[in-house]
Amino acid sequence: MAKTYASWEHGFTAVAENPATNALRQGFGVTFTLPANGGDWIHLAIPTPVLVEDRRATLDRVLILFDARETSSLLHVHVWDGPNRILARDDLKIEGNHAHGLSGNNVFPVGRDGIGFGCGISLFFAAGQIDSHVFIAGFGGDFSHNI
Template identity: 35%
Template sequence: MGIELRFAPGKSSLCHIPIPTPVIMDDKRAKVKAPYLLFNVKEGQGQIKNIHVYDGPFRFQTFDNLSLKGKHDDNVDNVNTISLTNFHEVIYGMSISFYFTAPTGIDSPIPPPLLTITTAGADFLL
């Protein structure tokens, strides 16, 4: 399950996904340890180039010049998990933005590339 996103060949798009976030529990702010984005991009269908992690309106970490593709939609693994430099104390709530690039059919037209997002989430310390 999840959401299937189709893209025009040769185009790129920025997508945003909110993450359900426990901000305060037992009078303590949660810290995000490891956000993840479960996805599936079949070979030749494109790639995720950038991931940015937000707390409310504030971006606190970026991961650029990526080339994420393949089947990473049914389990948390080392490709779909984002390793933060430091645990981040949550103030507002988390979200992930990612930039997807679809390939261009050079010799012949190609069908619209498909990206499947199963879910986005995070491991938190409370």
């Protein structure tokens, strides 16, 4: 029988790949500033229940509460099991506010059995013609264990 486990992390733990990317951390999340015509990878570490009762986890889906403000958009979503990329969704161009609920724009099915390490999400956001902002409120993963 499969047991499910949802693991979430607060948005203010998100980290930009480029140390020059400005991040404003507040109690309700983090806001990154992207320069006009620029972009950056934002990395999100998911607490991962790798083993439960001697069974490896399945990562069913990842969920991201975000707001792509001004001219910013989410272009790429990559999911990692340690050093192994287990999902790549590219050329997305998701815009707008997805920070207050779940929909097809911020839930990404993974369906990967045998998770061996810690899971993470890498998001690439790009800005258009003006400086723009990306807000991350929270993120997580839905896991299952066949026990």
